[in-house]
Amino acid sequence: MASEAQPPAGRGRDHAGVLISALTRRGRQRFTGTLRMDGSPGGSVSMRDGLVVAASTPAAPGPEPLLLRSGRISEADWTAAFTAGAPEGRLERELVVRGLLGDAGVQVITRAAVADALFAMALCGVRTCTADPGDAAPLLASDPGLDAERATREIRRRLDLAHSWTVLGLSVRSRPRSSRPAGSVPVNAQRRELLAKVNGRRTPRDIAFALGRGLFPVMSDLATLIADGLATVEPPLAAGSDAVLDPEPRTGPAVPSPELPDEGIRSRAAPPPPHWSPPPQEPTGLPRRRHRSTDHEPRFQRKPPT
Known part of the structure; x- marks a missing residue:
């Protein structure tokens, strides 16, 4: 070996x-x-x-x-x-x-x-x-x-060719979204079918699997759609993200493909930290409520009587 x-x-x-x-x-x-x-x-x-x-x-x-x-x-x-x-x-x-x-x-x-x-x-x-x-x-x-x-x-x-498409914002990790052009642009049946899958959530790889087409021809047609104003490109989820490797387009419950066993190839991007917001202020003159302590709130203590 x-x-x-x-x-x-x-x-x-x-x-x-x-x-x-x-x-x-x-x-x-x-x-x-x-x-x-x-x-x-x-x-x-x-x-x-x-x-x-x-x-x-x-x-x-x-x-x-x-x-x-x-x-x-x-x-x-x-x-x-x-x-x-x-x-x-x-x-x-x-x-x-x-x-x-x-x-x-x-x-x-x-x-x-x-x-x-x-x-x-x-x-x-x-x-x-x-x-x-x-x-x-x-x-x-x-x-x-x-x-x-x-x-x-x-x-x-x-x-x-793929390098030339980067000026349009298109890459293997892009998530293109369909858009309405200013003028009428003719679209053949194959590109119309592709455009129906362009929703801002799928990568070119996801679309290729959904349509049963190769990655290269899908990216080539996407470049034409973007240049014609029929699609725009969403930025990648994160630099170096592995989100392109989602086994199935996210249109329903994930069903493992016979050629693509689930081997931990889904995105490993960490979720954002929880956002903490302070408790609401009580109106003046009303008795104050006691707040229960949570993972994101400070623990309040009553002052000892003087």
Whole structure:
């Protein structure tokens, strides 16, 4: 098991130093196994003969939520295919045989999930990488996979775009709110659906999971909506907050996702201290009331008679 730490040159604006260097090095070595990324929240990258075949992170939807929450596959059909195919490692074949996806559809969804997960990990930051040679590949993998050099170029391209969105106030921890523009601005169906989820409480990651879309395309559309005056950006809850990692958009009771087990990834921001206010003043001339002592009030004592 080998571990890689971030080089000094990778610090600062480029949060992807460890991720990019690990992909480049392991791609040249034709590595087979799993790269485990330690970050906020981090994730994992599966490689086969130096090609990236899968990647997952709590910061972006994987193939399952991309298929289910977008409505491309019903939950009942997914459960049936998973039950039949997963134990023998042939989930992909089961989806195709049942007519839920074609061979091309499987590749489109798996490659999109890989690229989006790599972008999300790079954007949130990776501190260290540990390589597990020979680790088992996931059930849904891209075949043959993404070339590591090409994957790193795509990571940098997406990070550059994400950096340009910061002038609009948009980041992975922003909580955009819809607004009414001064003039009429045409909006297509996809952006209209996204705008319906923009309520000042959800982060781009929350919206991506709610819609079953990738984090990068959601942020790209949010940038357009903000530039067109259809949305504004609420400031983050706190600097360095982990609130982006809430497992579900807060529209109802939280239901753990199969890919996102509750592992203490909710926001750890401490609640504000209780506010103390003095007891109300009694009107002049009336008998004074005795106040009970509380956690936030001073304890009153009667003076001994003189």
